[in-house]
Amino acid sequence: KNLKLERTFVPYNMLQQIILYGTSILVIVEGLYFYLNGTMALSICLLMTVASFMLFSQLQSAGNTSALLRLLDVSIDKVNEIDKTPVMDEHGKPVKPENYNIVFDDVSFSYGEHQVLDHVSLTIPERTVTAIVGPSGAGKSTLCNLIARFWDVDGGKITIGGVDVRDYTLDSLLTNISEVFQKVYLFADTIENNIKFGNPAAPHEEVVKAAQKACCHEFIMSLPDGYGTVIGEGGATLSGGEKQRISIARAILKDAPIIILDEATSSVDPENENLLMGAIAELTKNKTVIMIAHRLKTVRNADQIFVLSGGHIVQTGKHEDLIRQPGIYADFIGIRKKAIGWKLK
């Protein structure tokens, strides 16, 4: 950000300096000319040169200060903007839901003018696996993110255990949910701390247990400092599959009852894939699972499938039912089955 600001200021500053330098040189040259002409005394000519330099340095610092003031102005505006953002927790209460059934009741949502969900109603019973499929851009991620209140619905409501997600404090809502994204964010910190992010108070043995379940204990132990290995710049670089398994270990340690999972679309090597599937199986045991599914195997095993298209749930059911109906689902499966390493996105 600062670099960008510098870039906008530098040309102005340069121009200012060029004009200032140009003017002072002009003053000196003129002084010399008048002196040589005999129209000006040497003392006055020298005085003028000195004065021009004094004026020059003052103007230069004034120019720099004005740039600084503009920078301050922009920064203060930003702070004010953040200050004005409403606090999400204003009306929330700490809630411990009685169950983890998730219900979308006539939910509509738009990004500005762009409507993504149009009066969507659906029920996700607790401790079941729900797969969400549909064309790219259909709103699968948006639907999942609404549960965790990345955004708030424009119409209708989403409830967990019968309580509107907007009536929870953000803490008491998010403690129930673990999200595992395709894009994994790990901190430039030790592997141990990265896993513990899901539950900072967890003792080391718990971290190891979670890592074992997520099939990453072995590769962690093969690193020079084991769990103390620092990830990222200047530390260990991990493969995509390894990062993903660490993020699953994090979710296993958090042990939230609701798991939102964006299944990887990138085809990893078969060994990594098996480890990943094993880690996901451990994570999702006995949980309420919502998956953005891309693999045939996942959708086949799901307790229910929602097909999202054009802002609506167009088909609902199990794989065996949906495959027999003409419709988007059967089309997808038909096309994807032919493709090698098929995915539904």
Ligand code: ADP
């Ligand atoms: P899917 O997960 O099914 O591919 P998404 O939920 O990511 O679909 O996106 C649904 C639609 O909303 C897309 O058209 C996408 O371009 C748009 N969209 C997604 N996120 C944003 C955002 N943060 N701001 C504006 N539009 C968005």
